[in-house]
Amino acid sequence: MALDTESFDILLDTVRRFIRERLVPAENYVEEHDEVPQEIVQEMKDIGLFGLSIPEEYGGTGLSMSQECQVAFELGRTALAFRSVFGTNVGIGSQGILMDGTPEQKRDILPRVASGDLIMSFALTEPDAGSDAASLKTRAELDGDHYVLNGTKRFITNAPRAGAFTLMARTGGPGATGVSAFIVPADTPGLRLGKPDKKMGQRGTKTCDVILEDARVPAANIIGGVAGQGFKTAMKVLDRGRLHISAVSCGTAQRIIEESAAYARERKQFGKAIGEFQLIQAMLADSQAEMLAGWALVQDVSRRFDLKPPHMSDPDVSMRASCAKLFCTEMVGRVADRGVQIHGGSGYINEYKVERFYRDVRLLRLYEGTTQIQQLIIGREVLRAG
Known part of the structure; x- marks a missing residue:
């Protein structure tokens, strides 16, 4: 489409x-x-x-x-x-x-x-299951034509705003094949929210725990109507999410570059604008080159994503999406660090927005799969393909 x-x-x-x-x-x-x-x-x-x-x-x-x-x-x-x-x-x-x-x-x-009448939130991560998503402990026990859910989900983005959750729970034995995906309305009796998280950055975003205590959900709310497919469903959505975050990272890097260049044109030291000094230019040049490299990668992989059969997984596309996510989220961290450096002491002060972006972009390397998870995906596919 x-x-x-x-x-x-x-x-x-x-x-x-x-x-x-x-x-x-x-x-x-x-x-x-x-x-x-x-x-x-x-x-x-x-x-x-x-x-x-x-x-x-x-x-x-x-x-x-x-x-x-x-x-x-x-x-x-x-x-x-x-x-x-x-x-x-x-x-x-x-x-x-x-x-x-x-x-x-x-x-x-x-x-x-x-x-936008319904805000959906994705509830997979738990206190003891994040990167190792297949080991989640939230249980869903069949009781007649309902499942009874018990467990805790952690760091759930938009949970305070959500009207419903795409929620992963264990309906079977250990491992990925025992996980099912449920549509769980936020007003389900037995579902409650923890206190809002206080985060390093990204003020204005909302995350908190989602706690399930004998929450009854109709069996018909299993996504696709088939138990045991939840882990596969979760993994399929990640390629798109990783590419989206990669693109966001490139856009944020460009904003930081623009903020840094504007400061470098205005700030004077030793009788001239600091942008005239070659070491400042070098930092801007490195940031611009890395951003453009990341953006070119995102554009290439997104086109490959569009060419594959709809809703079908492709190991090569998944590997390339992980490459984009790894490179772009690490790249924007380096760009933000250089941005603070170009601003000098002012870069450490809240009045200048580069300090906010420095804190905000740190999260990009964690969600939708950490950098280390991307490395594992890429490494395994390279070995398999060879």
């Missing part, structure tokens, strides 16, 4: 103008209040940002992966909290239903996801 070129160009121009005129001016508010204003959330719904990856037949925009990455790049050029508001709807919260859900589940859930 893809939006026609003319319509996509209009959407991209609208997103750029929205970022420039509404989001960037609101960055200080989000930093100070740890909250995205509701009027901005409503504007996001009006623009269609909640349904970027949802097919048009379900009320979404129906972007291809390469188109989504172009939008994600632009969204990376402002505070990451804004993208987080709808990020789980576009990605891991909805894609499992889109790929593996029953026709009834798709008709019921996806139109509300696309409109």
Whole structure:
């Protein structure tokens, strides 16, 4: 699926103008209040940002992966909290239903996801299961035509905003084949939220624990209607999510480069702008070259993603998505570090936004699979292919 070129160009121009005129001016508010204003959330719904990856037949925009990455790049050029508001709807919260859900589940859930009326959140990580997702301990015991869920999910993005969760629980024995994916409404009796997490950065994003104590969910809420397929569903959604985050990383790197260059043109030392010193130019040059290399990689892999059969896994594409995620999220960390260095002491002060981006981008190397998980995926595929 893809939006026609003319319509996509209009959407991209609208997103750029929205970022420039509404989001960037609101960055200080989000930093100070740890909250995205509701009027901005409503504007996001009006623009269609909640349904970027949802097919048009379900009320979404129906972007291809390469188109989504172009939008994600632009969204990376402002505070990451804004993208987080709808990020789980576009990605891991909805894609499992889109790929593996029953026709009834798709008709019921996806139109509300696309409109933003329903916020979906993805609940996989647990206190003792993060990178080792196949070892999760949350149990789902069959009781008549319902499952009874018990366990705790941790660091769940958008949980405080969510109307429903794509939630992984163990219905069978140990390992990946014992895991099932459930659609769990947030108002399910026995489901409660922990206290909001206080994070290093990304103020305005919302994460917390999701605690299940004898929460009863209809058996019909298993995604696809088949138990034991949850781990496969979770893994299938990650390629798209990793490419999305890679594109965001490139956009954020470009914003940091622009902030750093502007400072270097204005800040004077030894009687001239610091941008005239070659060592400052070298840092800017390294950052620009790395960002462009990462963005070229994202564009290439996203096009390959679009060429593979819909909703089918491809080990080569998955490996390349991991390469993009590894390189781009590590790259933006280096760019942010150089940005602080170019700003000198001012880069350590909250008044300058480069300090915020320095904290915000650190999370990008952790979610959607840590850098080390990407290394394992890439290494194993290289050995297998050889």
